[in-house]
Amino acid sequence: MNLQLSLKKKWFEMTKARIKPEDYREITPYWLKRLMFYSTDGYTLTNSEWEEACSDILSSSQSSSDYTEHLEYHLDNWYLKFKEFTINTMTLGYPSKTDSERILKLKHAGIEIREGNPEWGAEPGKLYFVIKHGKII
Template sequence: MTPKEFFDKVVEMRRCQKEYLKNKRQIDLRISKQIEREVDEEIERVQKILHDKQNPQLFLTMVNMKILDLPLKAKWYEMIESGNKKEEYREIKKYWIGRLAKCGGRNSYEKTGFYCKKGICFSCITRGNGFHPKEYTHVRFRFGYTKRTMLFELESITIGVGNTNWGAPDNECVFILKLGKCIKKNESKDSTEFQPKNS
């Protein structure tokens, strides 16, 4: 949120509050409460940034991170959070090739020095060049689409057969995201508001 947007929200909040005091209309109260929540969230966000800046080592580390953001269903999020799941998996399909492969599925040897045959990442392996992942340093898991998150070091992105107990398909190659240590967790107060279903 920009400073101007923040200012406009505060002005609108105060207008609705005054209207409610004057006319006692529930619509004004509801709108003012909604804007108040947005204002509080922005204040919390800025305070967090200021806190991180006061810790130069943490702030510089955060600035230099290349973070992959992934929402997870409750079961997998909680397994990773507990330390029982050390890898996360994604199918080798066009969308994930675009997000995880350095070539994005649109590569030529002349441009990058390695081949990728129409986004089929197995060709990188069979040609002997190895798989070329994007250069992410960390992965941030989100509990569904809530504000509850945890940030991990990302040790590697490879292709192989994963652990079926950790959600990998049986005898099928997938992208394997190998996790390092947990850097930080953000336990949001409203993390259960849009809690993802287990599957």
């Protein structure tokens, strides 16, 4: 599965030059849905259950002094797992499909939840979905 992410020029150029090996996305309901799935066979969360899960997860990621442990507990408690992506398609803005100068395909190297590097756009002390990049395809 392909994960497509739009970047601003600075971050796109750093990623293309292999200076920035990861990308950050805030822990929000939008990114929870885009990057994760409910992992119990045959059951899909209703919208209200998804909203409750997001609320629990977001509050745990912002309110605890040991929020990494709380966040992992809430993710496990809601049986959420990361989707399995194979390619990270990074784009400079929103190019046409034929604009190869503004599209970069990288091997997907996993997703973690942790603090990011402030030199690469992360706010110090804040947790993110950290999308890791492998080699250029």
